[in-house]
Structure formats: C-alpha cells, structure tokens
Amino acid sequence: MKTLILTNRVPFPPNSGYPIVVYNTIKGLLRLGVDITLFSINTNKHRVDTDDIYDPVFENINFHSFNLDTEVNVWGALFNIFSNESYNVSRYFDDDAAKLLEDILKEKQFDVIQFEGLFVVPYLDIVKANSSAKIIYRAHNIEFDVWERIAITERFTPRRKYLQFLARRLKIYETEQINRFHQVFAISEQDRHAILRFGCEVGIEVFPVALDFERYVINTAKPSFPTLFHIGSMDWRPNKEGLEWFLDEIWPDIEKLNSELRFYIAGKNMQREFFEYDSDNLVVEGEVFDAVEFINSKSIMIVPLLSGSGMRVKIIEGMAMKKCVIATSMAAEGIRCEPGKDIMIADTADEFYRSILQCITNPNKWHEIGENARKTVERDHDISTISERMLNIYQKLVSA
Known part of the structure; x- marks a missing residue:
C-alpha cells in the first residue's frame, strides 16, 4: 500500500x-x-x-x-x-x-x-x-x-x-x-x-x-502534591485566552487554599505577560524539553479552554499519564469521558474552585480519576x- x-x-x-x-x-x-x-x-x-x-x-x-x-x-x-x-x-x-x-x-x-x-x-x-x-x-x-x-x-x-x-x-x-x-x-x-x-x-x-502507550510510562514516585499544571502552545489563541481567564478569575482564590500549592504552566511561545503575573505560587516554565516528563512530575491538570474545536491531544496525554484532568466542557469536547469518573468538568470559576478544592482535600479522588482516565484512553486511543x-x-x- x-x-x-x-x-x-x-x-x-x-x-x-x-x-x-x-x-x-x-x-x-x-x-x-x-x-x-x-x-x-x-x-x-x-x-x-x-x-x-x-x-x-x-x-x-x-x-x-x-x-x-x-x-x-x-x-x-x-x-x-x-x-x-x-x-x-x-x-x-x-x-x-x-x-x-x-x-x-x-x-x-x-x-x-x-x-x-x-x-x-x-x-x-x-x-x-x-x-x-x-x-x-x-x-x-x-x-x-x-x-x-x-x-x-x-x-x-x-x-x-x-x-x-x-x-x-x-x-x-x-x-x-x-x-x-x-x-x-x-x-x-x-x-x-x-x-x-x-x-x-x-x-x-x-x-x-x-497514542503509543510505550511512551507513556508513569513513575509514581515523581509527582509532587499539591501541584496544578497547564501545558499548551501559547501561540494558539484559545490556549492563551483560557489561561488568562483562569489566572484572572480563578487562581487568586485558589492559591489561598494552601500556601504550598503551586501552579506550573508550560508551553511554546509563552507570552511575556505570564512571566510578569503577580503570584508567588505561579511557576512559568515556558517550553519544556520533555512534555511527558513534565506531565508525570505534576498532579492535577488544568485545561480552561473557552473556544476551540477538535480534540485536545494534551488532555489525552494527561489521561494516559493517570492525571486528574479538570477541564471545561469545551476542552473535553470529542473525548469519550465520564465527568466525575475519568475527568472533572468545570465551566465556571466556582466549579473550578470546588473541583480543585475537592482534589486537594481528598487526594484519593484525583488518584481514582487518574486510574480510570488511563483505562479510558487505552480503550479508545x-x-x-x-x-x-x-x-x-x-x-x-x-x-x-
């Protein structure tokens, strides 16, 4: 052929x-x-x-x-x-x-x-x-x-x-x-x-x-908790707009939950405004050498997309790495997932706050969702x- x-x-x-x-x-x-x-x-x-x-x-x-x-x-x-x-x-x-x-x-x-x-x-x-x-x-x-x-x-x-x-x-x-x-x-x-x-x-x-699952090998000793993370190309407008919304409307209340909580953001073409954001608990990494290793080292994936179409590959990768993904309905569009079982859906600032609080106060919750997420992507991808x-x-x- x-x-x-x-x-x-x-x-x-x-x-x-x-x-x-x-x-x-x-x-x-x-x-x-x-x-x-x-x-x-x-x-x-x-x-x-x-x-x-x-x-x-x-x-x-x-x-x-x-x-x-x-x-x-x-x-x-x-x-x-x-x-x-x-x-x-x-x-x-x-x-x-x-x-x-x-x-x-x-x-x-x-x-x-x-x-x-x-x-x-x-x-x-x-x-x-x-x-x-x-x-x-x-x-x-x-x-x-x-x-x-x-x-x-x-x-x-x-x-x-x-x-x-x-x-x-x-x-x-x-x-x-x-x-x-x-x-x-x-x-x-x-x-x-x-x-x-x-x-x-x-x-x-x-x-x-x-996905070739031979590439997605989980090292359970590496993830740090409590950590949130987002990864995506910042030259794609929906990624930039969604992250700006999360940082402006949600993150200021989230970082008050726990003084040790850190939010890591990574991606190509990171805009200057993210490096200048006023938050001691926000860590801007820019482009990372190994996205899978970056995903493996963090706990809870945040995907606050407000526009876009298709299927978010980074969500699929996060699920493959047994991460608890908290995403908008728009971001999860196209993925055969079940909210509350293998992903958490949040479309408002209040829903993001409650979902993140639930994961931080109940670590077993994000572990369970991560395990189910891996099974889902093995089934479909x-x-x-x-x-x-x-x-x-x-x-x-x-x-x-």
Whole structure:
C-alpha cells in the first residue's frame, strides 16, 4: 500500500497536537507495512531544520518539504478582502510548492493520498490532475467553528467583525471542499456529526488521536502534591485566552487554599505577560524539553479552554499519564469521558474552585480519576487498533 500524506507543518518532533496526531498515524501505518511518503509545508512559524531530524520513524519514510512563509501581513489581509478566497487557507499555497508536489506525483504512483487538515487542501487540484489515487481528507477540527468561537469572545468591535468575516470565508471554503474527496476522517464523533450537517455525502469515519502507550510510562514516585499544571502552545489563541481567564478569575482564590500549592504552566511561545503575573505560587516554565516528563512530575491538570474545536491531544496525554484532568466542557469536547469518573468538568470559576478544592482535600479522588482516565484512553486511543482500522479503509477504497 503506497500512501502519500500531506501536512501543513513538519510533524517532527511530535511536540504538540497536530504533529502528535500525524506522527502517530505514520508510526502506526509503518508498523503495518505501509509505504509512506510525506510532503510537508515547512512554515516560518513552526520551522524545522530537517537535517537535524533523528527519528526512526523519519528514517523509514520518503520525505519532502517546502519552506513557506505563511505569516499574516497587513497588505495580504487587505487585498484578500477583495477576493473570493479564504485568507486563512490561501496563505499555504505556493506555485513552487505545487510544482514540487506535481513532480512527486509523476515520479511515483500512490494508492492513497491523505490530506491532514484543511490548510493543505489548496493542493487538491494538483493531486487530482496528476494522480488516480483514492483521496482522503482528515479533519483535525472544524476550522471555521474555531474562528467563530474566537470571534464571539473578541471584545474589540473592529477585530471581532474581521474575525467573523474570516470565519464566514473559511466556512464557505470548508463546506465546498468536503465532497471532493473519496473519504473523510473526523477526529471525534461530535466533529463527524458537524461535518454531516454541512452536507458531507462521502463516507466518513471517526479516527481519534492515537497514542503509543510505550511512551507513556508513569513513575509514581515523581509527582509532587499539591501541584496544578497547564501545558499548551501559547501561540494558539484559545490556549492563551483560557489561561488568562483562569489566572484572572480563578487562581487568586485558589492559591489561598494552601500556601504550598503551586501552579506550573508550560508551553511554546509563552507570552511575556505570564512571566510578569503577580503570584508567588505561579511557576512559568515556558517550553519544556520533555512534555511527558513534565506531565508525570505534576498532579492535577488544568485545561480552561473557552473556544476551540477538535480534540485536545494534551488532555489525552494527561489521561494516559493517570492525571486528574479538570477541564471545561469545551476542552473535553470529542473525548469519550465520564465527568466525575475519568475527568472533572468545570465551566465556571466556582466549579473550578470546588473541583480543585475537592482534589486537594481528598487526594484519593484525583488518584481514582487518574486510574480510570488511563483505562479510558487505552480503550479508545490505542495506536495499533486505530492504525489497523485505517488500513482496512485504505484497502476497501483501493479495491472498490
């Protein structure tokens, strides 16, 4: 089975949500003998020096990348208003990148070509013109839904109007493209229903985040208590807004509960404002070398997202490390979890306060939830099970 995977960033190293999903997809399919070619847009924002990648997964694929500046600029955004294109998506298309992809398609015949996310869909016409492969679209989230929710929380009226404009353009593009594929993969059952609602007429299956549990080894001697922690990329607006809300509205009351309580926050591109926050019990780590080790060393995971879509990979990782996760309903969206059993849900400041207080005063509670959380992700997110299902669909599509 010869498969080409297209990505909007290089998924090495697998250090955040999108790269982890793609990396584990490739890893699982390689184990099943699939021949993988990867074509990645190497953006300035997430630039990877591909000469410095040392990874057994990387060594077993055919890799191609194209360096591209996808940063937002004022003139590009302004001129885009007078076009019919989605500025969110069009920034990822480049004629030279399309030529490189065309050359790859002419050099090798593929059975399946998988588009990982909406931002590589602008290359769909190139693929269709140069390949007879079955084409799959994998929706990592509902992109326009993310922007609609961000717009709702924006208080500055001109910026809110522009975000709403971007969301409308994105919705038109996203809904128009969905039926141009042979198959759609959604990352959650909620996203599957959303895609069906906006007119998907092709086959659609749910493939959640896959984890290789050999990587998630718990050292019970390391976690310190009482500790709260949050980890996530701070250049993703929903993470930043959610953490600001938690620190402003909830944390001042929480840190009074116990003088030894510490709240650790980590993630790439940590904003200066978090380092300057006035709290002796807040520890800002910035980007950490090993996210799994960071998660292992802390007790209770806080995920206060107020907007977003898809599935939060860091929650899945926290659950895999037997952590008690306290998250908003928005953050837990798409995960087959049961509040009070394998996760704690808090949507208001008062609910976060009560949940954290319960865990601090009753350590057995967060231990129990952590144990159940591990069982849940082993049931739903095992890399072997998910990869075998994906390969079965590949085989059915090719033989049809």
